[in-house]
Amino acid sequence: MQSMPRPQSENTFQVAFKIPDAWVKMADEIATAMSQPGVTLTRTDALRAALWGGLSDLHERHVTRKGGKSKR
Numbered sequence: 001m002q003s004m005p006r007p008q009s010e011n012t013f014q015v016a017f018k019i020p021d022a023w024v025k026m027a028d029e030i031a032t033a034m035s036q037p038g039v040t041l042t043r044t045d046a047l048r049a050a051l052w053g054g055l056s057d058l059h060e061r062h063v064t065r066k067g068g069k070s071k072r
Helices: 021-034 043-064
Strands: none
Touching: 021 043
């Protein structure tokens, strides 16, 4: 099976932090559920999607709606 292609970006940063074991298990389950024939999603894909969704939501609620400005 083929892995999901990663987006090319010149502005990426590697971040390392610890997460609970339960989150790792959830990410594995999500990756399995989201995978399709010929495209296998990984734990990292699931965590990246969750992080993006959460960041987008928080940005909308706390920056955009309040008229604040992003620092990046």
